[in-house]
Amino acid sequence: MALNADGWCRLCWRQAASQRTGRRSIGVVEANADGQQLFLANLFRQKRLPPQTPSTETMPNAGRYPVIHRQGVLVDLVRDILAGQQAGFPDPPIPELALLLEQAAAEHAARHGWxxxxxxxxxxxxxxxxxxxxTPGAPITTTEIARLTALSANARxxxxxxxxxxxxxxxKESTLDAWFARQSRDLPEPMAGELRTWFEILRxxxxxxxxxxxxSTNTIRVRTxxxxxxxxxxxxDGHRSLRTITRNHVQDALPTxxxxxxxxxxxxxxxxxVLKARKVVFxxxxxxxxxxxxxxxxPLPMSLAVVREALGSPNPARQALAALVAFHAPRSGDIRALRLTDVRDGRMYLPTHxxxxxxxxxxxxxxxxxHRATHWPRTLNPHLFINTFTAVRTVPVSHVWINKTLGVSAQAxxxxxILHEAAATFGDPRRLCDLFGLSILAARRYTDTVNGPTLGSATQAPR
Structure with missing residues (x-):
C-alpha cells in the first residue's frame, strides 16, 4: 500500500480530492495503479449549492413582457380567492414570465435581506x-394585488x-382624491366642478x-x-355656482x-x-x-418623567430616540429622515444645522x-431608525412609530x-436659532414667554 506524506493512501487521497474539487471519479485503471485499497464513501460531504435561477438577461423573450394589448372579458366576475386557495390555483399560463418574476423576487429579496x-x-x-x-403577460394592476390580502399577502x-x-x-385612486370626493359629493353642479378645478391646481x-x-397634502386638507x-x-341660500358670489357673501361667511x-x-x-386665474369666475x-x-x-413646559424612563429602557431604539430628543430636540420629521451617514464623527447633520x-x-x-447591525445585518434601508416592517424596505419609519416607541410626543x-433653553438664556433668539434650527419669527414664540407673566418673575435677566 503506497502512502503519501500525510499518511493517506494514494487512492484514497485521489478519490477524496476528486470529491472536493468536483472532478470525475477515477477509473479502474487509475484505481489499480498503486494496488487495491478499500475506500469508505461519504467521508467528505460536498456543500450543497442553492438552485440557480437563470438571469433575466439570458432568458429568451424576456423583453416581450408586459404585452401591450388587453383581452376584454364578457362577464367581469369577482374571484373568490379563499375558494381558489382551497381548490388550488392553476399554473401560470406563461412559464417563462413566471420564471422572470421569480428571478426578480429573488434579486429583490437578496438586496433587502429578506x-x-x-x-x-x-x-x-x-x-x-x-x-x-x-390577459396573460399584461401588467398586473394594484387592484388585483389588493385581492390577495385575503390570503394575508403583503401588497407593498x-x-x-x-x-x-x-x-x-x-x-388605485389616491387617498387624497378619494377623501376629496367624499367631502364634495353633496355639492351641486357647477359648484362641485369649480371646487374640483381648484383642488387639481393645488394638488x-x-x-x-x-x-x-x-x-402639501396637509394644506389641501385644511383648506378644504x-x-x-x-x-x-x-x-x-340658493347659489349653485361660485360666479354668483359677491364681496358681501364672503364677508357674511367669515367668522367674526x-x-x-x-x-x-x-x-x-x-x-x-385660482378660479380667477383660470377664468372660471369673473x-x-x-x-x-x-x-x-x-x-x-x-408653548408650555411638560413633565419629563416618561423621557427619563425611556433613557433607562432596555429597548435600544427607545433609548436612542429619548437621548436625541431630550438632549438636542430635533423635529420628528428630521428624526425620520436621518440616515446612517448623517450621524458621524460625534455629530448629527440635519438639513438646517x-x-x-x-x-x-x-x-x-x-x-x-x-442592535441594528445584529438584528438586521443584511438590510438595505439607509435610515438610522428602522423596525421590523421597514428593515425589508428602504422607507423611513412613521411619526406614529416614533411617538409610540418614545412613549410621548416628540414635538411636545x-x-x-426649546422653552427651557429660552428661559436659561434669558430669551436669546440667536441661541435658539443656532441650537434648534428655528427662524427668528419661530424663536420669538418662545422668547416672548420669558418676559410674560408665567416665566418672567423667575427668569427675566437683571438690567
Whole structure:
C-alpha cells in the first residue's frame, strides 16, 4: 500500500480530492495503479449549492413582457380567492414570465435581506397573480394585488417587485382624491366642478402662466375642511355656482375673529384666486378683505418623567430616540429622515444645522447601531431608525412609530426643551436659532414667554 506524506493512501487521497474539487471519479485503471485499497464513501460531504435561477438577461423573450394589448372579458366576475386557495390555483399560463418574476423576487429579496419564508411567500403570490390574469403577460394592476390580502399577502413588496420589472399598473385612486370626493359629493353642479378645478391646481400645480406651485397634502386638507361648510351654506341660500358670489357673501361667511376667521379667509382667497386665474369666475370677491392672522398657541413646559424612563429602557431604539430628543430636540420629521451617514464623527447633520452630540446621546446611538447591525445585518434601508416592517424596505419609519416607541410626543418634548433653553438664556433668539434650527419669527414664540407673566418673575435677566 503506497502512502503519501500525510499518511493517506494514494487512492484514497485521489478519490477524496476528486470529491472536493468536483472532478470525475477515477477509473479502474487509475484505481489499480498503486494496488487495491478499500475506500469508505461519504467521508467528505460536498456543500450543497442553492438552485440557480437563470438571469433575466439570458432568458429568451424576456423583453416581450408586459404585452401591450388587453383581452376584454364578457362577464367581469369577482374571484373568490379563499375558494381558489382551497381548490388550488392553476399554473401560470406563461412559464417563462413566471420564471422572470421569480428571478426578480429573488434579486429583490437578496438586496433587502429578506428571509426565505418571506421570499417564498412573495414568489407564491406572484404565481397566483399570473394564474388569475385575464390577459396573460399584461401588467398586473394594484387592484388585483389588493385581492390577495385575503390570503394575508403583503401588497407593498409585490408592488415594488412588479414595478422594478415594469409589470405594475397602478390603477388605485389616491387617498387624497378619494377623501376629496367624499367631502364634495353633496355639492351641486357647477359648484362641485369649480371646487374640483381648484383642488387639481393645488394638488398638481401649474407650469404654464399663470403658474401655481403644488401644495402639501396637509394644506389641501385644511383648506378644504374650511371651505366645505361655507360652500354648503351658499348652496342653502340658493347659489349653485361660485360666479354668483359677491364681496358681501364672503364677508357674511367669515367668522367674526380668531384663527377660524384667518383660516377661512385664507382658504376662500386661495379658491377665488385660482378660479380667477383660470377664468372660471369673473371677479375675485376676496380682494381687500382683511382676515387677520391665526392665533399662536403659547408653548408650555411638560413633565419629563416618561423621557427619563425611556433613557433607562432596555429597548435600544427607545433609548436612542429619548437621548436625541431630550438632549438636542430635533423635529420628528428630521428624526425620520436621518440616515446612517448623517450621524458621524460625534455629530448629527440635519438639513438646517449641525449638532455636536452629547456624550450620553452618542453612547446610546452607538448601542442602537450595534442592535441594528445584529438584528438586521443584511438590510438595505439607509435610515438610522428602522423596525421590523421597514428593515425589508428602504422607507423611513412613521411619526406614529416614533411617538409610540418614545412613549410621548416628540414635538411636545422639543417644545419643552426649546422653552427651557429660552428661559436659561434669558430669551436669546440667536441661541435658539443656532441650537434648534428655528427662524427668528419661530424663536420669538418662545422668547416672548420669558418676559410674560408665567416665566418672567423667575427668569427675566437683571438690567
Amino acid at each position: 428571509s426565505k419564508t418571506r421570499r417564498n411567500s412573495a414568489t407564491a403570490a406572484l404565481r397566483i397573480l399570473l394564474a388569475l390574469q385575464d 413588496p409585490l408592488e415594488e417587485i412588479l414595478d422594478a420589472v415594469g409589470m405594475l399598473d397602478d390603477d 398638481d400645480g401649474r407650469t404654464t402662466p399663470p403658474r401655481f406651485r403644488p401644495k 375642511r374650511a371651505l366645505i361648510p361655507v360652500l354648503k351654506s351658499w348652496e342653502a 375673529s380668531g384663527s377660524r376667521r384667518a383660516l377661512t379667509g385664507s382658504a376662500l382667497r386661495s379658491l377665488f384666486r 371677479v375675485n370677491p376676496t380682494v381687500r378683505i382683511r382676515t387677520g392672522k391665526p392665533e399662536t398657541r403659547q 449641525t449638532i455636536l452630540l452629547a456624550d450620553e446621546a452618542r453612547n446610546l446611538v452607538g448601542r442602537w447601531l450595534d 418634548v422639543r417644545e419643552d426643551r
